[in-house]
Amino acid sequence: MKIIITKACMGDRNCNDLCPEVFEYNEDELKSIVKFDEIPGQYKDVVRKAADECGADAIEIEDDK
Numbered sequence: 001m002k003i004i005i006t007k008a009c010m011g012d013r014n015c016n017d018l019c020p021e022v023f024e025y026n027e028d029e030l031k032s033i034v035k036f037d038e039i040p041g042q043y044k045d046v047v048r049k050a051a052d053e054c055g056a057d058a059i060e061i062e063d064d065k
């Protein structure tokens, strides 16, 4: 699984709260970033939940394998 966070991120940090192992808030970019190029298997479900819940629709799943 590969994901990106687009510029639409409004920085409410919901994804960071859901899964700090994957999402990190970047103070310089004022948006969240993804810590992994390839999402480890154990985080896939919570990443899908974060994408569903993101109020800005900023978490895009590019490859769901």
Ligand code: SF4
Binding pocket: 005, 008, 009, 010, 011, 012, 013, 014, 015, 016, 031, 032, 053, 054, 055, 056, 057, 058, 059
């Ligand atoms: S939940 Fe969405 S809008 Fe909020 S910090 Fe994460 S990517 Fe950004």
